[in-house]
Amino acid sequence: MIQIEGISKAFGGLQAVDSVQFTVERGGITGLIGPNGAGKTTLFSILAGFLTADQGRVLLDGDDVTGLPPHKLFHRGLVRTFQIPKEFSRMSVRENLMIVPPAQSGERLSMSWLRWGKVKREDRRIGEKVDEVLDFLNLTHVADELAGNLSGGQKKLLELGRTMMIDAKVVLLDEPGAGVNRTLLNNIRDAIRRLNRDRGYTFCLIEHDMDLIAQLCDPVVVMAQGQVIAQGTMDEVRADPLVQDAYLGGGVSGRGVSAITEADVARTRGAGGPGEEAGDGTDNGTDNGEEEWRP
Numbered sequence: 001m002i003q004i005e006g007i008s009k010a011f012g013g014l015q016a017v018d019s020v021q022f023t024v025e026r027g028g029i030t031g032l033i034g035p036n037g038a039g040k041t042t043l044f045s046i047l048a049g050f051l052t053a054d055q056g057r058v059l060l061d062g063d064d065v066t067g068l069p070p071h072k073l074f075h076r077g078l079v080r081t082f083q084i085p086k087e088f089s090r091m092s093v094r095e096n097l098m099i100v101p102p103a104q105s106g107e108r109l110s111m112s113w114l115r116w117g118k119v120k121r122e123d124r125r126i127g128e129k130v131d132e133v134l135d136f137l138n139l140t141h142v143a144d145e146l147a148g149n150l151s152g153g154q155k156k157l158l159e160l161g162r163t164m165m166i167d168a169k170v171v172l173l174d175e176p177g178a179g180v181n182r183t184l185l186n187n188i189r190d191a192i193r194r195l196n197r198d199r200g201y202t203f204c205l206i207e208h209d210m211d212l213i214a215q216l217c218d219p220v221v222v223m224a225q226g227q228v229i230a231q232g233t234m235d236e237v238r239a240d241p242l243v244q245d246a247y248l249g250g251g252v253s254g255r256g257v258s259a260i261t262e263a264d265v266a267r268t269r270g271a272g273g274p275g276e277e278a279g280d281g282t283d284n285g286t287d288n289g290e291e292e293w294r295p
């Protein structure tokens with residue numbers, strides 16, 4: 001479980017995240033939504049250790065993990081996707097998975113000379129795990145393909161696979177549906193569901209695709225202008241006038257509970273802005289070595 005307690009972050013005079021407080025419950029799929037510039041990405045960056053909060057605390061299973069760098073959080077099972085570093089595009093899908101497990105004996109020269117048998121056993125164990133992950137995500141047919149040749153959706157599945165290699169506890173998903181075709185989106189949705197239901201993964205996901213949020217998430221937390229303005233089921237937040245105003249600038253009076261449509265969201269997204277992520281491993285405002293960090 002992640003408890004977010006009074007997290008704030010300003011960029012110069014802009015209060016990007018303002019005293020945000022909510023809990024991501026263990027075993028759940030929490031949706032984080034809000035119009036462009038609401039502060040979602042900034043909050044994710046703080047939770048995953050890529051940005052330092054000005055104020056507030058983050059507790060992971062009761063432990064204060066505020067300010068821990070990404071690799072420490074990663075090894076505690078808190079992982080943020082989907083940020084495939086560019087260099088990995090020149091490695092095969094299988095290799096991308098092979099390199100994830102921490103502290104592989106095979107990487108240490110002394111170990112490989114002195115304990116050849118142990119190294120081989122570990123390689124075999126990792127190989128079996130990779131096969132299982134590829135099968136789980138329907139990626140076996142592209143196992144030997146360079147990661148850079150995958151489609152956007154397949155890359156996102158691969159990122160999920162990397163979290164599976166370390167048996168992540170909590171996964172922060174950055175727009176898993178962005179730029180993904182329908183078929184692969186269904187695969188991604190099913191993989192998230194199965195990881196949650198069958199393997200106990202806890203997810204928190206930022207997403208602009210309201211259908212995907214409605215299908216997967218309960219609760220849904222809504223941010224606007226740096227603050228949490230609503231939380232509850234998708235139906236509850238949809239019906240909330242504050243939420244409708246936040247998305248549509250107050251222009252939805254009388255449109256009822258289903259006011260937030262995909263078209264509305266697409267319209268709000270069109271505004272763009274500096275908070276928009278490149279999706280290629282870069283992030284704005286990184287102050288904790290994100291570009292250097294590799295899981």
Ligand SMILES: Nc1ncnc2c1ncn2[C@@H]1O[C@H](COP(=O)(O)OP(=O)(O)OP(=O)(O)O)[C@@H](O)[C@H]1O
Nearest residue numbers: 011016036037038039040041042274275276284285
């Ligand atoms: N590094 C930065 N420097 C200055 N301002 C920033 C920086 N990163 C984000 N911001 C600003 O902080 C605010 C929140 O941005 P953020 O990217 O967190 O919003 P968001 O809810 O993720 O938006 P989107 O849905 O468009 O990705 C925005 O006004 C954005 O312009």
